[in-house]
Amino acid sequence: MAEIVARFSRRGPASEETLEAVHAALDELWTDAEFLSDLDRMAFTTAVIEASTNVIRHAQPDDGAELQLGVDVTVSAERLEARISEIGARHSDPAAEDAAMPEAGAENESGWGLALIQALVTTVTFEREGGSNVWVLRRNASNHSG
Template identity: 50%
Template sequence: MTDRDSQRRFEAEAVPAAINDLHDELDRFWSDLDDVPFEDQMAFTTAVIEAASNVVEHGVPLDRGGVRLGVELSASATRLQARVLEINAAAHPDPLTPATGDPEELESGRGLFLINALVTTVTVERQGNTNVWVLSKESAPRR
């Protein structure tokens, strides 16, 4: 990774077009971090996009203001981290437990399995009116 910390922040209305804009933001993030192995970039990007897509597809607004998607990206010498914010959204009862049984629920739980497979840790916490997904991936610098 880089000797310096790198950070970026993205926020938009939680609509499908926001995912394309987030892809662009991730491209800019990686342009600052040329020593991150490509495999780590792809795994981390996929996990972040999957979590953000879950906000867009499944976020339930608390009021007429709608749900907003926020993403805070950071990189240190050995770790990539994304905080995916589901702003003005209802709390999830147990967000890290994929559904079982009903085929439709199984379909919607695939993203959680994918995210967990691609990053080192995933946590979810509630802060005020926001669900905060924290995705972390350990990553050694490219030699």
């Protein structure tokens, strides 16, 4: 297993304020991972923010639950990984939806998010853990093939 060189965790209400805190934490994280290419940092940041935004806009709270957004990021020299949790959410699986990019100029932008995330990272998985839906995003560092 590769040595973790940088990490952060954030959890809060599924809101714009929590999203801003995640974005700030990512910006700070890159100071500890300057060895990564700009492309890796930019692509991974975009994927994490897009998945987090998806939680805020589309996740449905389970009966009586307060919807929370949790983001855990780890970085090694070989891989960037984010676990984005829809805490207290109804079970759903966005991966079961068609993730093809909509036609250019399409009126409905639905479907762009997952397709964009898939284009930016090496793998995207979606799991159910307890009362949470969890997105797992992994991007292999461009200077490594593993």
